[in-house]
Amino acid sequence: MLQNRNREKFIQAILYFAHNTVALGKVKLFKLLYLLDFEHFRQTGRSVTGLEYRAWKMGPVPSELVQEWDELQDDLAAAIRIESRPVIDYERQNVVPRIDFDASHFSKRELRLMEQVAARYRGTLSGKMIDVTHAENGAWTKVWAEGEGRDRTIPYELAIADDAPNREAVLQAAADYEAIEAARSA
Numbered sequence: 001m002l003q004n005r006n007r008e009k010f011i012q013a014i015l016y017f018a019h020n021t022v023a024l025g026k027v028k029l030f031k032l033l034y035l036l037d038f039e040h041f042r043q044t045g046r047s048v049t050g051l052e053y054r055a056w057k058m059g060p061v062p063s064e065l066v067q068e069w070d071e072l073q074d075d076l077a078a079a080i081r082i083e084s085r086p087v088i089d090y091e092r093q094n095v096v097p098r099i100d101f102d103a104s105h106f107s108k109r110e111l112r113l114m115e116q117v118a119a120r121y122r123g124t125l126s127g128k129m130i131d132v133t134h135a136e137n138g139a140w141t142k143v144w145a146e147g148e149g150r151d152r153t154i155p156y157e158l159a160i161a162d163d164a165p166n167r168e169a170v171l172q173a174a175a176d177y178e179a180i181e182a183a184r185s186a
Helices: 004-020 026-044 063-068 074-079 108-121 126-133 139-147 167-185
Strands: 053-056 059-062 080-087 090-097
Touching: 004 026, 004 074, 004 080, 004 090, 004 108, 026 053, 026 059, 026 063, 026 090, 026 108, 026 126, 026 167, 053 063, 053 139, 059 063, 059 126, 059 139, 074 080
Parallel strands: none
Antiparallel strands: 053 059, 080 090
16 A cells, blocks of 8 residues: 555546546556656656556556556545446546646656656557557566566666666665655654
């Protein structure tokens, strides 16, 4: 279970994407959250939502959200509803917001990045989103390894290229953030 602060950011990120994209089904939502978290980590050494992602055949999947998708916890159920809609040959589980998005939970950088991700993929359907998260040498690809990495956690560190000039600084920031969170939890 995410800590309260991260849980609220996770819910608010879902609301943001529900309000600012079209055809937001389960698969598309999973991919948008992954892109948001891994890009923010690449820049700062910390994810936005605190979610853990696992390597599944169709791409990265946020573990906690998968576990509660069929029976949303009260706080998430108060914020969104899942509505099945027929689409050609399957039922899309659309995310429909019940409440407004609250930007107060996010930094300016996080908001800017959410805006960029939503704008870039606003009308993109889930099939194309799968292609995006399967990018060559991307974090999912490195873990998936032709199925050998099935259901393994995708480490955020894989978001940073081995030859990135700021790699060590970002990884140090990540270690610092982790130490701060551990101290808060103690």
